[in-house]
Amino acid sequence: MSKGKGKLVDTSAQLDNLPWVEKYRPKSLSDLVSHEDITSTIETFIDANRLPHLLFYGPPGTGKTSTILACARKLYGDHYKSMILELNASDDRGIEVVREQIKNFASTRTMYSSGFKLILLDEADAMTTQAQAALRRVIEKYTKNVRFCIVCNYVSKIIPAIQSRCTRFRFAPLETEQIEKRLETIVEAEGINLTEDGKGALLKLSRGDMRRALNILQACHAAYERVDETAIYNCTGHPHPNDIHQIVHWMLSEEYTTVFQRIESLKQDSGLALQDILEEVHLYLRDVELPSNSKVFLLEALSDIEYRLGEGANETIQLGALVGAFKLGTSLASPQA
Structure with missing residues (x-):
């Protein structure tokens, strides 16, 4: 229980209401189930206080956003939310965002640390070419105060000028064993009656996408007491x-x-x-x-x-x-x- 303005807030109830994608999002770099080479490299950057601008690319649900949020927790601890600006470029992709929101955040000094802040630009491959060109100058101008982490599915849609200013990391689809291990933890925590054929169907349909696997599992658990192969295919509308x-x-x-x-x-x-x-x-x-x-x-x-x-x-x-x-x-x- 935590105390809010004049009332108590049940944090456990808040967690229960969250989508499992958020409820079970890794809190630290060591909690991530894959891409150990990437996480170890980033940890080395952080320990040496030499974090560069980052460009994460790869298929959906492979841990790109989770990795940068885990980086923010390692850098700033409990104050990480005030030290990171999250923008979804598929919604806010115009040049005005680059010139206003990003510029305003980048130009202010940090409150809890003398170091840099983080700007997470998600789905950046949806940004217009003009916005990316404007972002290039903002990256150069405010490097002293902020580090940019650009996240996208298709690196080919990011202009070369931005790519050259970032250290690139490719997130490959997750291995079946990695998804299975995390699913077993969640199945036990949530008390899900998941059959072996149901787990096989879930792993097959996830296709290396952890987010997809968790969303399917949560939907099936809400609709069926026993989550078997038929339940998985019925819930997703996928051909059996x-x-x-x-x-x-x-x-x-x-x-x-x-x-x-x-x-x-x-x-x-x-x-x-x-x-x-x-x-x-x-x-x-x-x-x-x-x-x-x-x-x-x-x-x-x-x-x-x-x-x-x-x-x-x-x-x-x-x-x-x-x-x-x-x-x-x-x-x-x-x-x-």
């Missing part, structure tokens, strides 16, 4: 592996019209999106024995269909293209071809 096996079997062996109608019916009954079906069919094809020319043809066709879906193409038409591609692909595999 048995459905994907059936779809591929139909496309490889059945007549075009029959296949199209069956898949369309399955999509409607299970509420599946063609985009999700494409992703799972792609993964399934990697383990199916097909002649090389057929597999290459099908993978190329899948990529074209995914691109068209991303550009807003009609799902029904693209489903027809998917079935047609498999008919052509199987003909390449036949002796007549």
Whole structure:
């Protein structure tokens, strides 16, 4: 319990109401489950009081934001919130933010320390080129007072001038074992009835993304007493592996019209999106024995269909293209071809 203005605040209740992504966010660099080479290098910078500007990039949910927040705790202790400015560049990405919020924070001296403060610029790859150009000058001008940590998914969208001013670290997708270890801790702490097949499905769907794994687990725990494989797939709306096996079997062996109608019916009954079906069919094809020319043809066709879906193409038409591609692909595999 902590005392607020005239009333007591139950901190344990506040923690229970938090999303698990925040509730179980690592508090220190040693709590992070991966990227030991990166965390050890940053710890060396901090111990030597020579922290440079940082650029973290890599897929979502790999610990980029958690790492810099853990750095802030190590640098400033309990006062870290007043020593760090967090901006999400996908919302505040205009040049005004660079000239006002960042500039104002960077130009003020620290209150609890004689050293520097931190500016965390999240999703910086969403910033406009003009804002990044303005940021370049702010980084140079206020290096004495602040260190910038720029976080993004795609480093190619950060202008070279900013990249050259930062020490870059790439955060790779997490290993399955690393996610599994953290999940076991949370399952025990929350008293979740997670089955082995449910854990396998959760790890498969997470694809190296810890945030995604925790969000799926929390949603399933809220909806089901027993979190098994079926619960995981029902909760996420993701195609079940048995459905994907059936779809591929139909496309490889059945007549075009029959296949199209069956898949369309399955999509409607299970509420599946063609985009999700494409992703799972792609993964399934990697383990199916097909002649090389057929597999290459099908993978190329899948990529074209995914691109068209991303550009807003009609799902029904693209489903027809998917079935047609498999008919052509199987003909390449036949002796007549």
